[in-house]
Amino acid sequence: MQKKVIALLSILTLAYITQYLSRLTSAKKLSKITSMSDSNKSRAIFLIESAFKKYGDGDKRKLAYILATADHESKFTPSRECFAKDDKSARECVKNRSYGKEINGNVYYGRGLVQLTWYSNYKRVGDIIGENLVENPDLALDLKISSKIIVIGMMFGVFTGISLKTYINESFVDFENSRRVVNGQDRAKIIANMAEQYLAGLL
Numbered sequence: 001m002q003k004k005v006i007a008l009l010s011i012l013t014l015a016y017i018t019q020y021l022s023r024l025t026s027a028k029k030l031s032k033i034t035s036m037s038d039s040n041k042s043r044a045i046f047l048i049e050s051a052f053k054k055y056g057d058g059d060k061r062k063l064a065y066i067l068a069t070a071d072h073e074s075k076f077t078p079s080r081e082c083f084a085k086d087d088k089s090a091r092e093c094v095k096n097r098s099y100g101k102e103i104n105g106n107v108y109y110g111r112g113l114v115q116l117t118w119y120s121n122y123k124r125v126g127d128i129i130g131e132n133l134v135e136n137p138d139l140a141l142d143l144k145i146s147s148k149i150i151v152i153g154m155m156f157g158v159f160t161g162i163s164l165k166t167y168i169n170e171s172f173v174d175f176e177n178s179r180r181v182v183n184g185q186d187r188a189k190i191i192a193n194m195a196e197q198y199l200a201g202l203l
Contacts, residue, residue, distance in 0.1 A: 081110030
């Protein structure tokens with residue numbers, strides 16, 4: 001019995017390593033699509049793919065659009081709103097915005113690969129991923145956590161109330177209007193073209 005258990009564990013370990021290497025190879029391949037340090041971009045793509053595996057639905061078209069959005073919005077580098085260098089600068093930038101008011105010592109301005117804003121959204125996403133984003137909103141600047149946020153935000157419609165399935169589903173795919181999931185139609189065609197490139201790399 002012990003030998004059977006050891007053999008089973010060996011098979012499972014090998015399967016995990018094989019899957020890990022496969023996803024890592026995919027991330028490196030996708031990192032060639034636009035200019036950026038290959039190692040940094042590969043890690044970001046790998047983490048987004050990992051988050052999508054947990055919170056997504058397996059549709060590579062949606063994953064491609066999420067990757068294109070992260071590339072366009074932040075070049076796969078989590079940032080503060082206004083690309084502020086620190087919390088003080090970001091607070092100053094958003095002080096006249098509706099979500100720019102301090103709550104319990106924090107201001108819930110945009111942070112991440114795609115800007116997560118508002119106290120309620122920090123609370124909602126934090127509860128889903130098991131991180132206290134309300135107490136420590138700067139956790140959204142961590143690449144691993146930010147990768148989860150962008151996937152959840154776009155899959156569940158956290159950013160604008162519209163989810164990716166509205167424009168990418170069994171009936172059709174509309175990369176251009178998928179931009180409404182994050183930010184109206186700003187740069188919609190550019191991101192749509194990027195999504196096509198990422199999709200080609202995923203297939």
